[in-house]
Amino acid sequence: MRPDPRPVPTQTGPAQTGPAQTVRSTCPYCGVGCGVILTPDRAGGLSVSGDPDHPANFGRLCSKGSALAETVGLDGRLLAPQVFGQAAGWDVALEVVAKRFARTIAAHGPDSVALYVSGQMLTEDYYVANKLAKGYWGTANIDTNSRLCMASSVAGHRRAFGSDTVPGQYEDLELADLVVLVGSNLAWCHPVLYQRLCAARAARPEMRVVVVDPRRTATCEIADLHLAIAPGGDIALFNALLAEVESTRRTNPGFLRHVTGAGAAFAAARAGDPAGAGLSPADLRGFLDLWTGTQKVVTVYSQGVNQSSQGTDTVNAILNCHLATGRIGRPGMGPFSVTGQPNAMGGREVGGMANMLACHLQIENPAHRAAVQGFWASPAMPDKPGLKAVDMFRAVGEGRIKAIWIIHTNPVASMPEADLVAAALRACPFVVVQDVMAGTDTARLAHVLLPATAWAEKAGTVTNSERRISRQRAVLSAPGQARDDWRILADVARRMGWGAAFGWQSPAEVFAEHAALSGVAGALGSDFDISDHAGISQAAYEALAPVTWPANARRRGGRFFGEGRFHTPDGKGRMLAVAARVDAAGGLPFRLNTGRSRDHWHTMTRTGQSPRLSSHMAEPFLELHPQDAADLGVVPADLVELSNRFGRVILRALVTDRVAPGQPFAPIHWTGETAPSGRVDLLVPANPDQISGQPDSKAARVSLRKFTARWYGYAVAAADFRPDCAYWAKARVRGGWRVELAAEQAPLDWVTHARGLFGLHDAEVASVTDTGRGLARVAFHLDGRLLAALFVGPEPVALARDQLAARLGETAPQEVLAGRSRADRPDPGPAVCACLNVGLNTIRAAIEAGRALSVTALGDVLGAGTSCGSCRPDLAALIGRHRPKQAAE
Numbered sequence: 034m035r036p037d038p039r040p041v042p043t044q045t046g047p048a049q050t051g052p053a054q055t056v057r058s059t060c061p062y063c064g065v066g067c068g069v070i071l072t073p074d075r076a077g078g079l080s081v082s083g084d085p086d087h088p089a090n091f092g093r094l095c096s097k098g099s100a101l102a103e104t105v106g107l108d109g110r111l112l113a114p115q116v117f118g119q120a121a122g123w124d125v126a127l128e129v130v131a132k133r134f135a136r137t138i139a140a141h142g143p144d145s146v147a148l149y150v151s152g153q154m155l156t157e158d159y160y161v162a163n164k165l166a167k168g169y170w171g172t173a174n175i176d177t178n179s180r181l182c183m184a185s186s187v188a189g190h191r192r193a194f195g196s197d198t199v200p201g202q203y204e205d206l207e208l209a210d211l212v213v214l215v216g217s218n219l220a221w222c223h224p225v226l227y228q229r230l231c232a233a234r235a236a237r238p239e240m241r242v243v244v245v246d247p248r249r250t251a252t253c254e255i256a257d258l259h260l261a262i263a264p265g266g267d268i269a270l271f272n273a274l275l276a277e278v279e280s281t282r283r284t285n286p287g288f289l290r291h292v293t294g295a296g297a298a299f300a301a302a303r304a305g306d307p308a309g310a311g312l313s314p315a316d317l318r319g320f321l322d323l324w325t326g327t328q329k330v331v332t333v334y335s336q337g338v339n340q341s342s343q344g345t346d347t348v349n350a351i352l353n354c355h356l357a358t359g360r361i362g363r364p365g366m367g368p369f370s371v372t373g374q375p376n377a378m379g380g381r382e383v384g385g386m387a388n389m390l391a392c393h394l395q396i397e398n399p400a401h402r403a404a405v406q407g408f409w410a411s412p413a414m415p416d417k418p419g420l421k422a423v424d425m426f427r428a429v430g431e432g433r434i435k436a437i438w439i440i441h442t443n444p445v446a447s448m449p450e451a452d453l454v455a456a457a458l459r460a461c462p463f464v465v466v467q468d469v470m471a472g473t474d475t476a477r478l479a480h481v482l483l484p485a486t487a488w489a490e491k492a493g494t495v496t497n498s499e500r501r502i503s504r505q506r507a508v509l510s511a512p513g514q515a516r517d518d519w520r521i522l523a524d525v526a527r528r529m530g531w532g533a534a535f536g537w538q539s540p541a542e543v544f545a546e547h548a549a550l551s552g553v554a555g556a557l558g559s560d561f562d563i564s565d566h567a568g569i570s571q572a573a574y575e576a577l578a579p580v581t582w583p584a585n586a587r588r589r590g591g592r593f594f595g596e597g598r599f600h601t602p603d604g605k606g607r608m609l610a611v612a613a614r615v616d617a618a619g620g621l622p623f624r625l626n627t628g629r630s631r632d633h634w635h636t637m638t639r640t641g642q643s644p645r646l647s648s649h650m651a652e653p654f655l656e657l658h659p660q661d662a663a664d665l666g667v668v669p670a671d672l673v674e675l676s677n678r679f680g681r682v683i684l685r686a687l688v689t690d691r692v693a694p695g696q697p698f699a700p701i702h703w704t705g706e707t708a709p710s711g712r713v714d715l716l717v718p719a720n721p722d723q724i725s726g727q728p729d730s731k732a733a734r735v736s737l738r739k740f741t742a743r744w745y746g747y748a749v750a751a752a753d754f755r756p757d758c759a760y761w762a763k764a765r766v767r768g769g770w771r772v773e774l775a776a777e778q779a780p781l782d783w784v785t786h787a788r789g790l791f792g793l794h795d796a797e798v799a800s801v802t803d804t805g806r807g808l809a810r811v812a813f814h815l816d817g818r819l820l821a822a823l824f825v826g827p828e829p830v831a832l833a834r835d836q837l838a839a840r841l842g843e844t845a846p847q848e849v850l851a852g853r854s855r856a857d858r859p860d861p862g863p864a865v866c867a868c869l870n871v872g873l874n875t876i877r878a879a880i881e882a883g884r885a886l887s888v889t890a891l892g893d894v895l896g897a898g899t900s901c902g903s904c905r906p907d908l909a910a911l912i913g914r915h916r917p918k919q920a921a922e
């Protein structure tokens with residue numbers, strides 16, 4: 034074992050003893066897997082900085098990584114087990130869970146239970162969950178939110194390579210002469226990788242970047258060419274490319290000797306209709322020339338590819354082009370599926386999906402099953418795949434699954450057909466939810482809630498998009514009764530009678546066992562073999578430096594497939610004949626695209642705790658093309674209602690030509706906790722890819738209309754409160770909350786209404802109302818300090834929102850009622866640069882005054898964009914918009 038040679042001390046000893054040293058760890062958000070240095074403040078908090086020596090980020094962090102310290106507080110945490118609504122000790126909770134699962138399996142067979150887990154679990158947690166389900170319960174009904182995320186990539190890899198292998202390394206993006214980003218908003222979703230790409234391009238201006246996305250995203254700022262492809266047009270595009278590769282004789286005949294299926298794939302590509310991509314002939318030609326004429330090409334792809342009913346075929350259409358040209362597994366060349374979650378890769382490595390076995394072995398292969406079962410000495414081993422996420426929740430709804438245990442994911446918010454998922458859980462006889470937060474949409478439907486330790490409180494490993502395994506280390510002690518995820522799973526397994534197989538004392542022991550099993554898999558030909566670490570000692574595990582797999586006596590790190598050796602039975606790569614399927618026309622008029630915004634993480638249970646991250650986009654919104662807006666009679670800041678057979682959603686209109694007409698876009702982050710009418714997944718039909726089972730999350734058909742409220746409101750409050758009206762959206766601010774409201778009915782008396790809303794029945798009140806014009810302003814205070822305020826009008830209220838929120842706890846309520854900015858403190862506006870907290874109004878003022886007319890100058894003058902840089906595309910756009918006339922000339 035190679036110890037970490039770097040100077041920062043690492044924590045030793047068990048995770049839960051309240052260590053207080055500086056440690057190296059890994060960011061818990063995206064699959065870039067950035068290294069962080071954590072220093073606890075001994076008061077339950079910590080400071081976070083980028084690890085300059087970590088090979089994923091070399092010290093960089095994005096806005097989410099740099100705000101991690103704001104998310105480790107205990108607000109909203111689940112701190113004790115709850116059993117049927119009552120607080121309970123661990124003994125009771127574990128006993129209830131163990132007995133119920135044992136009884137259900139005994140009465141209805143192993144396939145009557147299920148585990149639904151997450152690509153955010155640590156490898157050790159995931160390993161234990163998979164061992165319990167497959168080896169001991171005897172069911173393959175363990176699936177994960179990775180089904181919503183990476184399943185099409187996994188299936189595409191396995192079809193082409195015979196294994197789920199990501200061939201390249203991050204460095205390839207820097208070494209390439211052309212980087213093509215397909216369905217990836219890298220600037221917001223993998224910001225540090227995007228920064229590495231920007232830096233490489235600045236150093237080598239001849240490098241080219243193409244973005245293939247129906248939307249003009251922030252990532253397009255770096256693009257030489259933005260192909261605003263027709264949604265689902267990617268197969269047509271890559272088939273056109275493959276046909277071009279063949280017709281211009283750019284194939285690599287030497288490499289093609291190691292590939293089968295080329296003839297059929299070329300024929301299918303020739304038969305395709307490039308018009309399906311929906312691009313202008315000039316754009317298409319430009320792309321084909323660039324790709325075929327550049328040897329060092331990396332094609333990065335993400336959810337615009339995976340989350341489609343043709344996701345797997347789209348993946349193979351991309352892989353075909355790289356196989357045909359031999360541009361794979363060599364420096365600066367290759368297809369690159371970037372993973373979303375921090376341990377999407379680790380989950381695939383332990384086999385934590387319904388159709389996989391441990392260590393990339395195959396569930397359908399008897400020798401593989403025997404090897405894993407032999408290694409585990411386990412009583413059971415399913416011989417066929419289990420239910421994939423969509424089918425799993427359908428089985429719950431139909432009563433075929435009678436007990437489900439959900440860990441580290443929030444399916445009631447993130448699954449398609451979300452209300453059906455909620456209904457299924459409501460009807461399920463036994464639902465266990467293991468989370469760090471008490472009030473998530475999923476947790477509210479649980480019979481048993483199990484409190485897990487959170488990031489910075491627990492220890493383990495994660496694998497990033499480039500196959501690099503990094504340690505997460507604990508610096509904070511476990512709050513309340515929270516326990517590590519792996520330990521909770523092992524505790525239940527022990528109570529089910531399997532003490533010997535689940536008897537580990539630390540995550541190091543779990544990792545050692547996982548690494549040993551990978552050696553068994555490696556001997557069977559698996560790519561995933563980290564047997565270097567089999568039997569790793571506690572001390573070596575504590576000191577483990579980031580390492581890429583494979584890691585065994587035969588191979589350490591590096592790229593795959595450059596020499597043309599694949600993991601298929603004949604050792605050859607496979608090109609696949611794929612054809613674009615044309616979606617049946619008809620249905621509702623709009624196609625709803627969904628995805629992410631810059632500063633929030635999924636269902637916001639953690640990023641929602643940070644005022645800084647909450648200020649970039651404080652409300653759920655709908656990007657809507659100006660033409661659509663005009664047709665619907667919608668102006669900026671209006672509310673829009675989206676509906677289809679599943680229900681309705683209300684979002685704030687963000688009118689922009691970043692989206693094409695007919696293709697509005699909404700972010701996925703808002704939930705029943707933060708904006709009950711903003712839960713977009715309730716409108717998304719599952720419509721999974723037939724091969725991978727991955728839902729088609731970016732293609733819901735919806736109708737739109739303007740939502741007209743009787744009144745609109747804006748409120749700030751020091752204490753949390755829950756409105757009850759057609760539309761509301763809540764966001765954190767320093768010292769409290771800010772909330773947007775809209776309702777179809779007006780109350781009789783605004784002061785009474787506001788008292789009830791805030792629960793401030795005895796506080797002093799100041800109010801101004803103009804019933805005739807439908808205006809009201811109500812402020813509550815105690816000893817002259819502002820506790821809460823509500824502003825109401827017949828139109829969306831215009832006022833200095835951030836400024837008002839900043840007044841919470843301050844004096845002078847009369848001034849608050851005036852709704853004005855204080856002259857001595859201008860309203861900075863919503864944060865554009867979340868790292869350094871620089872607001873829109875501040876930036877705009879600097880541009881309009883001519884003080885900063887480039888992104889670099891904005892950095893010099895205000896600091897904006899100088900930390901993670903993910904706002905730099907926004908800054909450039911603001912300069913374009915607000916630059917003084919004479920300066921523009």
Ligand SMILES: Nc1nc2c(c(=O)[nH]1)N[C@H]1C(S)=C(S)[C@@H](COP(=O)(O)OP(=O)(O)OC[C@H]3O[C@@H](n4cnc5c(=O)[nH]c(N)nc54)[C@H](O)[C@@H]3O)O[C@H]1N2
Pocket residue numbers: 063064182215216217218219221222223245246247248250262263264265266267335336337338372373374626627628629630631632633634635731
């Ligand atoms: N800030 C932030 N970063 C994150 C996350 C987060 O929640 N917040 N989540 C992480 C996770 S788990 C994931 S999976 C990744 C996802 O990272 P990305 O895949 O980059 O993010 P998305 O916004 O889901 O989708 C990417 C793009 O696909 C485009 N798209 C839609 N339909 C099509 C199509 O038919 N063809 C093409 N070519 N493009 C299409 C959308 O317009 C969108 O811009 O992000 C990770 N990083």
Ligand SMILES: Nc1nc2c(c(=O)[nH]1)N[C@H]1C(S)=C(S)[C@@H](COP(=O)(O)OP(=O)(O)OC[C@H]3O[C@@H](n4cnc5c(=O)[nH]c(N)nc54)[C@H](O)[C@@H]3O)O[C@H]1N2
Pocket residue numbers: 151153178179181182183336340373374440441442443444446447448449467468469470473485486487488518627628629634635636637638639701713714717730731
């Ligand atoms: N329409 C649409 N839907 C989508 C997508 C899309 O693009 N469009 N994207 C999909 C994708 S790619 C993904 S990855 C999913 C993500 O969807 P989810 O996985 O459901 O979202 P998260 O908010 O990340 O949920 C993580 C949960 O784990 C909890 N948690 C945090 N830390 C810990 C811990 O240490 N232990 C435990 N036990 N719990 C913890 C959090 O509080 C939270 O409740 O959403 C999918 N849904």
Ligand code: SF4
Pocket residue numbers: 060061062063064065066067090093094095096097098099223224225226
């Ligand atoms: S890019 Fe940002 S969110 Fe992703 S791992 Fe790095 S710091 Fe974390």
Ligand SMILES: [Mo]
Pocket residue numbers: 181182183373374
């Ligand atoms: Mo994801």
